[in-house]
Amino acid sequence: MKCLCRNKTTFKLCKKNVKKNNNFCRYHHNNNYLAYTIFNNVFGNKHNLNMNDIFNLYKYVTENVSINEYKEENSGIFFIELLENIPYKLLLLLSKRYLNQTNKYVKKELYIFLNELNSKSYNICKFDKINILQHKFKYYLLNKNNKLINTEDLFTCESLSDIPKNRLFILKDNNCAYGFDVIELDYFIKKCVDEKKIPYNPYTREKIKEDTILYIGKFMEYNKIESRELQYNWITNMQAYTDLSIEFERRGFYNSPEWFEKMSIESILKTIKYFKDFSTEFEESNQYFNNVTANNVTANNVTFDFCTDGIRLLKECNDDLYILCCNLFKSLALCSNDFYDNIPTWMSGINTTSLLSNVFSIFGDTSGNNPNNFLLYYYVEYM
Numbered sequence: 001m002k003c004l005c006r007n008k009t010t011f012k013l014c015k016k017n018v019k020k021n022n023n024f025c026r027y028h029h030n031n032n033y034l035a036y037t038i039f040n041n042v043f044g045n046k047h048n049l050n051m052n053d054i055f056n057l058y059k060y061v062t063e064n065v066s067i068n069e070y071k072e073e074n075s076g077i078f079f080i081e082l083l084e085n086i087p088y089k090l091l092l093l094l095s096k097r098y099l100n101q102t103n104k105y106v107k108k109e110l111y112i113f114l115n116e117l118n119s120k121s122y123n124i125c126k127f128d129k130i131n132i133l134q135h136k137f138k139y140y141l142l143n144k145n146n147k148l149i150n151t152e153d154l155f156t157c158e159s160l161s162d163i164p165k166n167r168l169f170i171l172k173d174n175n176c177a178y179g180f181d182v183i184e185l186d187y188f189i190k191k192c193v194d195e196k197k198i199p200y201n202p203y204t205r206e207k208i209k210e211d212t213i214l215y216i217g218k219f220m221e222y223n224k225i226e227s228r229e230l231q232y233n234w235i236t237n238m239q240a241y242t243d244l245s246i247e248f249e250r251r252g253f254y255n256s257p258e259w260f261e262k263m264s265i266e267s268i269l270k271t272i273k274y275f276k277d278f279s280t281e282f283e284e285s286n287q288y289f290n291n292v293t294a295n296n297v298t299a300n301n302v303t304f305d306f307c308t309d310g311i312r313l314l315k316e317c318n319d320d321l322y323i324l325c326c327n328l329f330k331s332l333a334l335c336s337n338d339f340y341d342n343i344p345t346w347m348s349g350i351n352t353t354s355l356l357s358n359v360f361s362i363f364g365d366t367s368g369n370n371p372n373n374f375l376l377y378y379y380v381e382y383m
């Protein structure tokens, strides 16, 4: 095996063979072992690094902080320590197009810049489309230009000149101005909040100030623009159930979208009935599933309404209200054998069959050809 150390100027790998039981040759065995091992994991044989490689390094460090015994809040410091082991000229070269050309950077400033740039990229790398745009607009940003930087709405790709004046919202940020269809911008902000992210300008990743968000609301009110409600673009029931299933999984309940799909509309309505029944002492439970239980219910909207409110409940009910998430799962278990068979062990466990008849009479369910122990558990535990 070859030594993992790299040349301090060219960053090329050392060509010598390693010492016994070591990743380094006899000249390099005193080197920063951790740094070069990480470089090997992230870069492999590559020595001509680009910004993407640096981003991968940042990602690696951030996602493996615990194994490196660095606390999360220190990951930036560790990342900078690693950068110090990469030739400075190489870093300067790959950062060139991102930097303000008139400024001279001292080493430390470049390290901090790279850390910030990559941490911001990392935090939004889920938004792939936006991520690509970021590189494009970073360049314009540095030109400090007061005219509108974009010509199309980012979200709809509609030309700004086609957007009616009363819907065109100008967002200013770092002396630059960006045009948006206010409906889309407002929707994006709501989505950020829903996903527990701080709303940001998608072009620059700068936080959108509270004042600006208030102003967007006023702007819409003044122009009599209706905001778009957060909604899911479901076409099939399966898509809706998949989103609900993911949310259950997130809150710690093993499940599968197929289990929902197998349930009849009657079972879904029954689930809601149980949920309401179990949760009467929590006033907050009244905020959920009201559309589904309304009189004008039709088979078509039951699934989507059930999933929309289920997702909202799973997202909103934290701490003391986590019991509502449990109640929803328990209700499903009463109406579906798949859910019943997969109740988390911490939720079941008590098995007292002697109360069986009483419990079913409480529910008015005499059809019970499938005596359900879980139901018993619930009543033993909570009545």
Ligand SMILES: [Zn+2]
Pocket: 003, 004, 005, 014, 015, 016, 024, 025, 026, 027, 028
């Ligand atoms: Zn070596």
